[in-house]
Amino acid sequence: MQAELKKSLYADAIKELVSITEGETNVTALMATVACILSEKFDYYFWTGFYVVDPAKENELVVGPYQGTLGCLRIPFGRGVCGAAASTLETQLVADVHAFPGHIACDSRTNSEIVVPVINGDGQLIAVLDIDSVEHSSFDETDRVSLETLMQRIFAQ
Known part of the structure; x- marks a missing residue:
């Protein structure tokens, strides 16, 4: 995808999501809405969703709202790409x-991935946003900066 088109799509997505979610405090509703809009807007996204910190299990993520094929149910902190994002923030x-050490293949068609920690207004990790692509090298700094900005705007209120 061309860089300028990608930047424009992210700007639209951020504007749309901030507008749609304004005043909403239910985290599940926020996550479901974010996953839906991002999945619909970006055709190179294969799996888009959240793994939520499970308060009942220390240092473990559990699948949350997502769009795509079946996701892994649980991922320990430090394991795979999602676990690395959760443990390092x-x-x-x-x-x-x-080529990623300890990669967990929830769907073998995934070839590249970006995972963004989701931090709430109290500075606590509440989830990770996981986005997969069937293509190699689908994600770049534009994705990273835009998704980090979006997570901060939606969840760190």
């Missing part, structure tokens, strides 16, 4: 998931 931008 840093966005993981992976051009080839098959």
